[in-house]
Amino acid sequence: SQQGEEDPQALSIQEGENATMNCSYKTSINNLQWYRQNSGRGLVHLILIRSNEREKHSGRLRVTLDTSKKSSSLLITASRAADTASYFCATDQGGKLIFGQGTELSVKP
Amino acid sequence: DGGITQSPKYLFRKEGQNVTLSCEQNLNHDAMYWYRQDPGQGLRLIYYSQIVNDFQKGDIAEGYSVSREKKESFPLTVTSAQKNPTAFYLCASSAETGGHQPQHFGDGTRLSIL
Numbered sequence: 316s317q318q319g320e321e322d323p324q325a326l327s328i329q330e331g332e333n334a335t336m337n338c339s340y341k342t343s344i345n346n347l348q349w350y351r352q353n354s355g356r357g358l359v360h361l362i363l364i365r366s367n368e369r370e371k372h373s374g375r376l377r378v379t380l381d382t383s384k385k386s387s388s389l390l391i392t393a394s395r396a397a398d399t400a401s402y403f404c405a406t407d408q409g410g411k412l413i414f415g416q417g418t419e420l421s422v423k424p
Numbered sequence: 425d426g427g428i429t430q431s432p433k434y435l436f437r438k439e440g441q442n443v444t445l446s447c448e449q450n451l452n453h454d455a456m457y458w459y460r461q462d463p464g465q466g467l468r469l470i471y472y473s474q475i476v477n478d479f480q481k482g483d484i485a486e487g488y489s490v491s492r493e494k495k496e497s498f499p500l501t502v503t504s505a506q507k508n509p510t511a512f513y514l515c516a517s518s519a520e521t522g523g524h525q526p527q528h529f530g531d532g533t534r535l536s537i538l
Binding site: 319345346348355357358359363365403406407408410411412413414415416 | 428430459464465466467468469472482514516521522523524526527528529530531532534
């Protein structure tokens, strides 16, 4: 059962530009997490935002959460070639994390 | 350095064969998970374990089995009943289950059919 849906599926930008990825979900959540996956590697946790939070920052990352619209966005500012990866949102459902299908980000130097 | 180690990195299975994927963690985490990832898709939960000697089925448990005899170890067996085993398998752990803790992932095992 896929709870989160990322949009767009793929995104290609130039180094230095900002990248925005969106995640929509269907049922109420307690928190939402974002992860990054480099090709052929495991996922790396980026940020967790709780349902009573609207915005959270970590370095060049900014995550927003709108529970009324059941959506979240991940903004990466001043992107670098090393940011090239797939990005997944995950929501908690019945004690488990449900992952979306991901956004594939390509940052060209 | 604490982390999760998955082995082998690549694994090939013959028809009718069971294969076991290893997952070891030294993070002292109670909860461990196995996910399957197919191309262009997100992660799907196979099995998870909240504590030693306890585990529950995830969304796609058919054709798989697990054990949790030690806190550090959560091996996954892909049985011959799993007719489409070719995928990337990821093991993860967290301090506790509940979806409110970050999960730490290993670097995966890629399983293919010979």
